[in-house]
Amino acid sequence: MAAISQGIEATTALFLANSNKFLFSSCGSSLSEKKRNFFVVKSDGKSYSGLNQQQRRAQKVVTNAIATKKDKAPSSTASKPGHELLLFEALREGLEEEMDRDPCVCVMGEDVGHYGGSYKVTKGLAEKYGDLRVLDTPIAENSFTGMGIGAAMSGLRPIVEGMNMGFLLLAFNQISNNCGMLHYTSGGQFKIPIVIRGPGGVGRQLGAEHSQRLESYFQSIPGIQMVACSTAYNAKGLMKAAIRSENPVILFEHVLLYNLKERIPDEEYVLNLEEAEMVRPGEHVTILTYSRMRYHVMQAAKTLVNKGYDPEVIDIRSLKPFDLYTIGNSVKKTHRVLIVEECMRTGGIGASLTAAITENFHDYLDAPIVCLSSQDVPTPYSGTLEEWTVVQPAQIVAAVEQLCQLLR
Amino acid sequence: MALSTHRSTATLLRHLKATTTTTIPFLRNLSTNSTSTITVETSVPFTGHKIDPPSRSVETTPQELMSFFRDMALMRRKEIAADSLYKAKLIRGFCHLYDGQEAVAVGMEAAITKKDCIITAYRDHCIFLGRGGTLLESFAELMGRKDGCSKGKGGSMHFYKKEGGFYGGHGIVGAQIPLGCGLAFSQKYKNEENVTFTLYGDGAANQGQLFEALNMAALWDLPAILVCENNHYGMGTAEWRAAKSPAYYKRGDYVPGLKVDGMDALAVKQACSFAKEHALKNGPIILEMDTYRYHGHSMSDPGSTYRTRDEISGVRQERDPIERVRKLLLLHDIANEKELKDIEKEVRKEVDEAIAKAKESPLPEPSELFINVYVKGYGAESFGADRKEVRAVLP
Numbered sequence: 001m002a003a004i005s006q007g008i009e010a011t012t013a014l015f016l017a018n019s020n021k022f023l024f025s026s027c028g029s030s031l032s033e034k035k036r037n038f039f040v041v042k043s044d045g046k047s048y049s050g051l052n053q054q055q056r057r058a059q060k061v062v063t064n065a066i067a068t069k070k071d072k073a074p075s076s077t078a079s080k081p082g083h084e085l086l087l088f089e090a091l092r093e094g095l096e097e098e099m100d101r102d103p104c105v106c107v108m109g110e111d112v113g114h115y116g117g118s119y120k121v122t123k124g125l126a127e128k129y130g131d132l133r134v135l136d137t138p139i140a141e142n143s144f145t146g147m148g149i150g151a152a153m154s155g156l157r158p159i160v161e162g163m164n165m166g167f168l169l170l171a172f173n174q175i176s177n178n179c180g181m182l183h184y185t186s187g188g189q190f191k192i193p194i195v196i197r198g199p200g201g202v203g204r205q206l207g208a209e210h211s212q213r214l215e216s217y218f219q220s221i222p223g224i225q226m227v228a229c230s231t232a233y234n235a236k237g238l239m240k241a242a243i244r245s246e247n248p249v250i251l252f253e254h255v256l257l258y259n260l261k262e263r264i265p266d267e268e269y270v271l272n273l274e275e276a277e278m279v280r281p282g283e284h285v286t287i288l289t290y291s292r293m294r295y296h297v298m299q300a301a302k303t304l305v306n307k308g309y310d311p312e313v314i315d316i317r318s319l320k321p322f323d324l325y326t327i328g329n330s331v332k333k334t335h336r337v338l339i340v341e342e343c344m345r346t347g348g349i350g351a352s353l354t355a356a357i358t359e360n361f362h363d364y365l366d367a368p369i370v371c372l373s374s375q376d377v378p379t380p381y382s383g384t385l386e387e388w389t390v391v392q393p394a395q396i397v398a399a400v401e402q403l404c405q406l407l408r
Numbered sequence: 409m410a411l412s413t414h415r416s417t418a419t420l421l422r423h424l425k426a427t428t429t430t431t432i433p434f435l436r437n438l439s440t441n442s443t444s445t446i447t448v449e450t451s452v453p454f455t456g457h458k459i460d461p462p463s464r465s466v467e468t469t470p471q472e473l474m475s476f477f478r479d480m481a482l483m484r485r486k487e488i489a490a491d492s493l494y495k496a497k498l499i500r501g502f503c504h505l506y507d508g509q510e511a512v513a514v515g516m517e518a519a520i521t522k523k524d525c526i527i528t529a530y531r532d533h534c535i536f537l538g539r540g541g542t543l544l545e546s547f548a549e550l551m552g553r554k555d556g557c558s559k560g561k562g563g564s565m566h567f568y569k570k571e572g573g574f575y576g577g578h579g580i581v582g583a584q585i586p587l588g589c590g591l592a593f594s595q596k597y598k599n600e601e602n603v604t605f606t607l608y609g610d611g612a613a614n615q616g617q618l619f620e621a622l623n624m625a626a627l628w629d630l631p632a633i634l635v636c637e638n639n640h641y642g643m644g645t646a647e648w649r650a651a652k653s654p655a656y657y658k659r660g661d662y663v664p665g666l667k668v669d670g671m672d673a674l675a676v677k678q679a680c681s682f683a684k685e686h687a688l689k690n691g692p693i694i695l696e697m698d699t700y701r702y703h704g705h706s707m708s709d710p711g712s713t714y715r716t717r718d719e720i721s722g723v724r725q726e727r728d729p730i731e732r733v734r735k736l737l738l739l740h741d742i743a744n745e746k747e748l749k750d751i752e753k754e755v756r757k758e759v760d761e762a763i764a765k766a767k768e769s770p771l772p773e774p775s776e777l778f779i780n781v782y783v784k785g786y787g788a789e790s791f792g793a794d795r796k797e798v799r800a801v802l803p
Contacts, residue, residue: 190568
């Protein structure tokens with residue numbers, strides 16, 4: 001651990017010292033050739049790193065894969081390792097660490113600079129890194145996404161923030177044609193290491209246009225990866241992984257999850273972009289979910305446990321490609337699948353996931369896959385109507401009961 | 409191709425009364441003297457919008473003029489060969505030909521270095537050649553073979569050459585403009601003294617993303633030069649039917665603009681070096697190249713339903729870029745008719761050889777279908793979705 005923090009301190013000092021004259025000799029060249037002292041934590045708690053055996057034994061890893069915290073005792077803060085923060089702060093921490101590490105990383109979006117970001121994810125970064133690295137763009141999503149892609153083509157690693165994912169529909173052409181396909185149509189000559197991120201999902205009475213779930217529209221684009229974060233821990237890890245990835249990654253955040261408080265490790269960690277997270281192991285039914293619906297599922301899980309069921313909850317995290325390995329192992333164990341998602345019923349992530357599981361694991365299923373998704377309606381403004389468009393815990397409990405009854 | 413900066417006092421415009429077919433041997437020595445500068449006046453003066461246009465007199469050398477001739481002849485020959493290949497069904501899909509507009513590609517190349525970036529739309533074959541692409545790569549790509557510049561996976565509209573600073577090759581009209589501004593942003597970010605030429609057509613000049621990108625480029629003083637290749641027809645729609653204001657160089661409003669005769673390679677060269685200087689100091693500038701395409705919009709368009717054949721042949725007679733350079737070469741006695749014809753024959757042979765070689769190139773393997781969808785490597789020890797393939801391992 002000492003070696004890692006030394007390594008990180010050294011690199012941080014180097015970049016801060018040189019922040020006035022940007023050292024761009026490394027921009028465009030792969031940083032993977034340089035030795036990095038950091039380690040990866042997989043969701044099952046196993047960790048491994050590029051360090052030698054001795055150093056590895058000296059590490060202490062704090063994993064916190066389970067979202068619901070059992071202990072809420074106020075006295076526990078001082079003795080526990082790690083630090084507590086909110087999800088948007090975790091995103092910011094990940095972003096800041098990556099910007100320190102690599103001078104090619106830059107942010108562009110509406111109000112990300114002086115305003116600090118509409119959800120405070122980029123607060124304070126413009127003062128630290130300057131206006132060119134944290135760029136306030138005019139309201140022109142199509143062009144600034146295109147600009148980000150052009151910058152990525154020539155060696156930078158931009159992070160494009162959509163103030164709300166729904167606004168990125170204006171940039172669909174750039175994301176689909178240029179971002180996703182350029183690596184392929186250029187025969188591998190150009191890579192696009194861009195991260196497109198922003199909040200989406202149904203909020204609190206934001207209206208139809210500001211409550212969109214774009215993962216269903218983007219999922220067919222070849223060449224991109226999509227991930228959805230749900231806790232402060234995986235938000236920071238996925239943000240860092242997305243920035244380091246050479247592929248274009250779309251990171252879906254959720255408007256209602258920005259103020260989730262969690263304790264995350266002090267050490268640097270990067271999560272795996274293509275992996276799903278086992279939230280709660282179980283025996284009776286596999287519940288696949290992501291983003292905000294994870295919390296509805298966990299709430300329903302409490303009720304289900306009281307009723308005697310043992311659900312296995314998996315946060316799929318990686319929306320493209322699906323982690324069929326983790327999902328498949330779970331299906332082989334429980335033989336029943338329930339998908340709970342916030343996308344619309346038609347053509348959403350759940351629909352694709354249902355098809356993928358049926359294709360690959362049909363023999364292991366004892367019952368048809370049940371997919372609970374939002375209704376195929378524009379999200380209404382009125383509170384009660386909005387509640388009815390989204391899947392609620394009571395519906396999840398009812399669905400599990402029905403699924404499990406087929407066996408009894 | 410750098411302009412020779414010292415003026416040779418002895419060299420001025422020479423008027424030769426003798427016919428160009430016979431040349432006195434001792435005069436020919438002058439043609440190989442590449443350090444001699446020739447000053448040529450462009451055919452049409454430049455028109456500026458919110459900027460003082462550069463002078464009409466362009467300095468050039470015999471060597472440069474010869475290279476213009478050869479390059480343009482090569483490009484013209486290549487496009488005509490592509491035409492026949494398309495009709496022979498060896499090239500499928502879309503094929504947008506650039507013949508008539510070669511002066512823009514060649515003149516631009518003369519004014520800049522390979523570190524400057526060029527990005528254009530789908531009419532990209534000749535610019536690819538100008539940026540260092542080989543004939544084999546372009547024909548193989550057009551025919552979908554493995555040796556193509558994009559390994560056969562891009563096609564006519566997706567030529568790229570990273571080493572030559574050529575960023576494509578884009579199918580969607582106007583989508584390359586924000587990309588070009590991104591390239592300029594990157595150049596500014598890294599403090600490189602280079603510029604980006606973003607080419608688009610008169611059809612794309614009505615796209616919103618052009619004005620969005622222009623606003624951002626002007627706001628941040630990006631070294632972006634937006635070049636409108638105005639060939640007067642957006643597919644089948646004439647410019648006066650599509651744009652309320654066909655003065656594309658003025659449409660930048662707060663961004664200065666320059667109107668250039670795009671059929672005159674020397675004028676293009678002058679404008680581009682002027683623009684490069686301007687962009688490095690003051691930010692974006694728009695260049696409107698007044699040019700013309702002889703073929704239709706693409707191979708599926710005959711090109712004669714919306715314009716008369718007289719118009720096409722009229723432009724070919726009066727403004728053809730290769731003829732213009734040919735006249736200059738003959739006038740300044742740099743080469744004679746026979747030599748120029750020899751160059752054309754040589755070029756034709758080169759193109760035919762490249763086509764033959766490209767025809768021998770194999771089609772891509774089936775496994776190529778899945779290669780380059782994602783970039784492999786860098787990341788945690790992450791596996792493919794089926795856990796059978798290790799994508800990358802951390803150091």
